[in-house]
Amino acid sequence: MQVSQGSARTETQSVTKPERMTGAEAIVRSLEKIGITEVFGMPGGAILPTFDPLMDSSIRHILIRHEQGAGHGAEGYAISSGKVGCAIVTSGPAALNTMTALADANLDSVPIVIITGQVAASLIGTDAFQEADIVGASMPVTKHSFLVTQAAEIPSRIAEAFEIAGTGRPGAVLVDITKSAQSEELDFEWPPPLDIPGYRVPQKPSKKQVAAAARAIAEAQAPVLYVGGGAVRGNASRELAKLVELSDAPVVTTLTARGAFPDSDPHNLGMPGMHGTVAAVGALQRADLVVALGARFDDRVTGRLDTFAPRAKVVHVDIDAAEISKNRYADIPIVGDLNQVLEMLNAALEKEFPSETRADLGGWWRYLNRLRDSYPLGWTNTDDGRLAPQYVLKRLSDLSGPEAFYATGVGQHQMWASQFISFDHPRHFISSSGLGTMGFGVPAAMGAQVANPDAVVWCIDGDGSFQMTNQELATCVINDIPIKVALINNSVLGMVRQWQNLFYNERYSNTKLNDHDAEQVPNFVKLAEAYGIPGRVVEKEEEVDEAIEWALSINDRPVFIDFRVSKDAMVWPMVAAGVSNDDIRYARGLAPTWDGEE
Amino acid sequence: MSEQLHTLSVLVENKPGVLTRVAGLFARRDFNIKSLTVGETERPDVSRMTIIVDAKNNAPLEQVTKQLNKLINVLKVVEMPQEDCVERRLLLLKVTANDETRTAVLQIVELFRAHVVHVGTDFVVIESVGTLAKLEALLASLGPYGVREVAQSGAVAIGRGSKSLTDQIKEK
Secondary structure, X not given: OOOOOOOHHHOOOOOOOOEEEEHHHHHHHHHHHHOOOEXXXXXXXXXXXXXXXXXXXXXEEEEOOOHHHHHHHHHHHHHHHOOOEEEEEOOOHHHHHOHHHHHHHHHOXXXXXXXXXXXXHHHOOOOOOOOOOHHHHHHHHOOXXXXXXXXXXXXXXXXXXXXXXXXXXXXXXXXXXEHHHHHOEEEEOOOOOOOOOOOOOOOOOOHHHHHHHHHHHHHOOOEEEEEOOHHHHOOOHXXXXXXXXXXXXXXXXXXXXXXXXXXXXXXXXXXXXXOOOHHHHHHHHHOOEEEEEOOOOOHHHHEOHHHOOOOOEEEEEEOOHHHOOOOOOOOEEEEOOHHHHHHHHHHHHHHHOOHHHOOOOHHHHHHHHHHHHHOOOOOOOOOOOOEOHHHHHHHHHHHHOOOOEEEEOOOHHHHHHHHHOOOOOOOOEEOOOOOOOOOOHHHHHHHHHHHOOOOOEEEEEEHHHHHHHOOHHHHHHHOOOOOEEEEXXXXXXXXXXXXXXXXXXXXXXXXXXXXXXXXXOOOHHHHHHHOOOOEEEEOOHHHHHHHHHHHHHOOOOXXXXXXXXXXXXXXXXXXXOOOEHHHOEOEOOEOOOOOOOO | OOXXXXXXXXXXXXXXXXXXXXXXXXXXXXXXXXXXEEEEOOOOOEEEEEEEEXXXXXXXXXXXXXXXXXXXXXXXXXXXXXXXXXXXXXXXXXXXXXXXXXXXXXHHHHHOOOEEEEEOOOEEEEEEEEOHHHHHHXXXXXXXXXXXXEEEOOOEEEEOOOOOHHHHOOOO
């Protein structure tokens, strides 16, 4: 088990003497004791008592402009740092505004804790001003949620929230605290008792199953390591690299796993699934063994489930037992912490199956390399003379390098970012995968920059996605959070338009955000300037490098580039929704030829 | 498709909102609940739910129990084997029973080892405890006399062995 900063149980500090204080002070004190150094939030009536002691706290509070931004900020912070992200907002509308972030974090196993104010306990159920049953509303979209009505409960509930969010399969936790509980007094002691008898984190993985997995890997003629976000959340990159070295197996990294294994390593075939590489999709479809590591067989990866990896035996390692055999039957299930399982698996491979006794992967690699050489990621020049978005992202990656962090919104730009940015490190790609939340980019980049103040943090956004949360640029400017925004501006809701192009006979119902050729509404550079951010428009290929270098040269405030890209650019390859991965299209009407392996 | 019913005993923390979480889990994941009953156990901090779930038309039972186990307030989930547990439901029904039919109704009550718990001028209220099959048979037998109102509980179940389920949650 890795020790997260959010775990009260693993705190080594000495026990404090009881100290009389208000519930509000106890909230702030608990967060300090847990080790929280930054929170995102906005005050309001029901959380006002807590914002008062927060002013004297060592915790840096970043005042956001919309509570959704607080939630995604906490997510960007958590994904990029591995710590638990935290946000504090008020009741009713504010709490509801965080629901999207809670659901987003929960689907992508991102550890965040959101603290919401609630009306006084005596007013609950009276339809009081700014009252909403936020614990009830959050139940389906969180790992857990608490309603706190008494001051004395506060330290325990907050400690439990961080314990639950940060351990096991990470997730989103909400703590809703009544205004009366914040105002009452309690005797504060730390660490507080934890009362979560029903919460269990998987212990030792089964040795027998690990041995079976090692045997399966040693015997496989055509294995694939299908690596999911669990490899990032579980800090398993080093052991994963060792497994690749030992097994010589090809690796595919899902959207949440980009960077868990370096793109620069020839074993990495790229991303599988709907917009994955032909080699990654082909490898899974032809594999005789799929080793799923912290991956959940999401429909965007598998395509039509009953035709996914039809020949393959499945080894499935996951910390969440409920993921195993949920979508695809696991022949060898292993429940446990991925890092620990990989350590055991590597030891078993080394000891029991020295490399000379293993199956020869020569033929498999020749087949995969042919796929990779025949169907590389690429693009064609645009017809309208506008930029190819893929080119922009390729240059952005080349010039910024693998040490930079990249947060995205949701849409075509997100897929191009995953495809054309080279990732060498885990936690450097910050994207809304499971929920597909447009508007994730700006606040997530903000959170990543707060957690990594000296790093280059790019927000790659679409013009549709950007307009959902761009008000957090004000937060970035005022709080010295110098994110760099690369707007991939095609004037349309690009991914939806792509589906209209392919599946709705080019009837573009309500996907045009702007007249592509007239003056842009809004004028994004003027908008950036209104926020006090330098911005420029880039329309020609020869301007791309210079603009990126210009952005990289500015580090004391946010910077903005409006890349005008073709509205007709499409994301390829593509597997249509609900279709077999065998029917992947490399470009419009162009299917790869699979032919047999050697 | 025919039903494939499983009886689950679920020990949960006796706290507000726990029933909502369990019921919500079933609704959200499209698991079909046939019956759900809740009551306190011998330990006041623990409640016991008996849930009968149809695991044929939607998710396999394993997925149901795994998802239940993920709920923070759930302490223990056990499938009750049909042959090794006692399962009972309570049925209350109001049956027309006038001077002409009362004797016949009472005979049926006697045959099923049910009880009359209230008598009116032209009706009786009957309680019966038993398996679903027994209660259905009782209802069918009384049908011709005029069943006016029926109130039924869900099932409760307990294992036949000497061990207590609540003891097992201490072992964790």
